[in-house]
Amino acid sequence: MAGQIEMKLAELGITLPRPMAPVANYVPYVQTGNLVVVSGQVPAVDGKIAITGKLGYGVSTERGREAARLCFINVLVHLKAACNGDLDRVRRVVRLGGFIACAPEFTDQALVMNGASDLAVAVFGDNGRHARTTIGVPSLPIDAAVEVEGLFEVAW
Numbered sequence: 001m002a003g004q005i006e007m008k009l010a011e012l013g014i015t016l017p018r019p020m021a022p023v024a025n026y027v028p029y030v031q032t033g034n035l036v037v038v039s040g041q042v043p044a045v046d047g048k049i050a051i052t053g054k055l056g057y058g059v060s061t062e063r064g065r066e067a068a069r070l071c072f073i074n075v076l077v078h079l080k081a082a083c084n085g086d087l088d089r090v091r092r093v094v095r096l097g098g099f100i101a102c103a104p105e106f107t108d109q110a111l112v113m114n115g116a117s118d119l120a121v122a123v124f125g126d127n128g129r130h131a132r133t134t135i136g137v138p139s140l141p142i143d144a145a146v147e148v149e150g151l152f153e154v155a156w
Helices: 004-011 061-082 109-128
Strands: 029-032 035-041 090-101 131-137 146-154
Touching: 004 109, 029 061, 035 061, 035 090, 061 090, 061 109, 061 146, 090 109, 109 131, 109 146
Parallel strands: 090 131
Antiparallel strands: 029 035, 035 146, 090 146
């Protein structure tokens, strides 16, 4: 039987994909105590980066928001694995960190990161409201336009 969060994802038309393997020497998540930290995830679909490039250099803010949303979906994939398949164990989205590949003069990083933040609230309700850091960077691995990481409180 699907849990409440799985039903919410279905209502939003989201099917969680298979997890993308790490592209370097790290693990996709770490659990310590009642916290789960999910490593930065890129906007991948079917194991391939779906949105590449830099904001302000041909990638629109709206496309960046879509990239951040895809990143958060991929964060959820690893969070679900950390929760032994039960996203209802998530008590709180504590913090999201966003890295936006962009031109030096691009200043709408916060609007881009709203793609992830808005989805966190849509999925987890008030427990999805979180602290956040959003940083513009000159480039990201595999030419991803956006990367999102997360910190979550989980009940065991």
